[in-house]
Amino acid sequence: MTPSTFPQxxxxxxxxxxxxxxLMVAVSMYLARYALIYRILAGTDGGSTFTHADFCMxxxxxxxxxxxxxxxxxFFDIRIDRINKGDRVVLGRYFSLRFALYTHHFFSAAGMLxxxxxxYRAGSLSLGGLHVIGVAILWFYAARYKRIMILxxxxxxxxxxxxxxxxxxxxxxxxxxxxxxFASAMPDFAALNRVxxxxxxFSFLLSMSREIVKDIQDMHGDRIYQCRTYxxxxxxxxxxxxxxxxxxxxxxxxxxxxxxxxxxxxxxxFYYILFLITMPLLGLFYQTVRPxxxxxxxxxxxxxxxxxxxxxMIFIQL
Numbered sequence: 455m456t457p458s459t460f461p462q463x464x465x466x467x468x469x470x471x472x473x474x475x476x477l478m479v480a481v482s483m484y485l486a487r488y489a490l491i492y493r494i495l496a497g498t499d500g501g502s503t504f505t506h507a508d509f510c511m512x513x514x515x516x517x518x519x520x521x522x523x524x525x526x527x528x529f530f531d532i533r534i535d536r537i538n539k540g541d542r543v544v545l546g547r548y549f550s551l552r553f554a555l556y557t558h559h560f561f562s563a564a565g566m567l568x569x570x571x572x573x574y575r576a577g578s579l580s581l582g583g584l585h586v587i588g589v590a591i592l593w594f595y596a597a598r599y600k601r602i603m604i605l606x607x608x609x610x611x612x613x614x615x616x617x618x619x620x621x622x623x624x625x626x627x628x629x630x631x632x633x634x635x636f637a638s639a640m641p642d643f644a645a646l647n648r649v650x651x652x653x654x655x656f657s658f659l660l661s662m663s664r665e666i667v668k669d670i671q672d673m674h675g676d677r678i679y680q681c682r683t684y685x686x687x688x689x690x691x692x693x694x695x696x697x698x699x700x701x702x703x704x705x706x707x708x709x710x711x712x713x714x715x716x717x718x719x720x721x722x723x724f725y726y727i728l729f730l731i732t733m734p735l736l737g738l739f740y741q742t743v744r745p746x747x748x749x750x751x752x753x754x755x756x757x758x759x760x761x762x763x764x765x766x767m768i769f770i771q772l
Contacts, residue, residue: 458548462548463548463549466544466547466548466549467544467548467549469544470524470525470528470544470545470548470549470554471521471524471525472521472524475520475524476517476520476521478760478761478764479516479517479520479617480513480516480517481761481764482617482618482764483512483513483516483617483618483620483621484513485764485765485767485768486617486618486621486622486767487509487621487625489767489768489770490618490646490649490650490767490770491621491622491625491646493770494642494645494646494649494770495639495642495646496639496642503575503576503577503628503631503632504575504576504577504624504625504628504631505575508571508572508575508576509572509624511568511571511572511575512568512569512572512576512621512624514565514568515564515565515566515567515568515569515571515572515585516565516569516617516620517565518561518562518564518565518568519561519562519565519566519569519585519588519589519592521561522557522558522559522560522561522562522565522589522592523589523592523595523596525554525555525557525558525561526554526555526558526592526593526596526597527592527595527596527600528544528545528554529545529551529554529555529558529596530596530597531596532545532546532551533675533679534672534675534676534678534679534681535675536675537674537675537678538671538672538674538675538676562589565585565589566582566585566586566589569581569582569584569585569586570582570585572624573624575628576624576625576627576628577627577628577630577631578627581623581624581627584620588613591609591613592613595609595610600681600683601676601680601681601682601683602682603682603683603684603687604684606665606683607662607665607666607669607684608662610661610665611657611658611661611662611665612658614657614658614661615653615654615655615657615658615661616654617657618650618653618654618657619650619654622646622647622650649770652707652711653763653767655707656704656707656708656763657760657763659700659701659703659704659707660700660701660704660756660759660760660763661760662697662700663697663698663700663701663704663742663756664697664753664756664757664760666684666685666693666696666697666700667693667694667697667742667749667752667753667756668753669683669684669685669686669693670685670690670693670694670697670749671749671750671753673685673686673690684696690749691745694742694743694747694749694752695743697742697752698739698742698743701735701738701739701742701756702739704735705732705735705736705739708727708731708732708735709732711727712724712727712728712732715727722769723766723769723770726766726769727766730762730766731759731762731763731766734755734759734762735759737755738752738755738756738759741755
């Protein structure tokens, strides 16, 4: 391993756990609760039993499990990453494989414990089982699923898309502990369910598109180690077209959303989605489906659009 100073090791560790992606997860959870759920439920605070500190424990549980997922993914992918990333590989250069494995165990265990605590505070200990399932899926994804055509893309995209619904699920069970608050909030459940579902579907589609584009970036190493990803089996061009299909489905959903926003005259959110999400996505769609499109630009653009989509919760007005 390369001799390093503490600042270098710290920076390498944050790269290893994908700190930008983890920050995006935390921001999306806080916005889901305070900008989306609270606003639609007219200021409901989730009942006295699920406090802001309890919610912070829920966020930390997801953050720890996500970090653990990145660590175990790099653990199983070390040989492929050495081919695809070269000198940018962190494991084996700054940290050993054993460090990654043990740190994954620690983060995953901490995430599950915090998840059960948050579940208890929300009034349903069984919700903690979702964290256990999440850890198990991330392990099998890294060890096997990601090497199976489309299945790995679906698994990681679905886990990413379920972050916002997870917040609503915990809030729902917390609300049930106070019959008065629950009854007063019930008339708004239908509208909230529709909005959460839209975020889930849009996040899933964009994640699917980005995961396929990432597979194209990793084709060389994946092919050498016989990973049966879609681009490896059907080629770069076919992979970009499939990624474009998921973007097209996202554009259809955005068009429907824009129609209803215009009809309801919710203009701040209308203009936000039109100019900051729909039009950039149209540009990315063109870059994706045209021959020789810039793979790296498309992948980074999709990641940015996902974050912009998360920030749209600030403008929710129903």
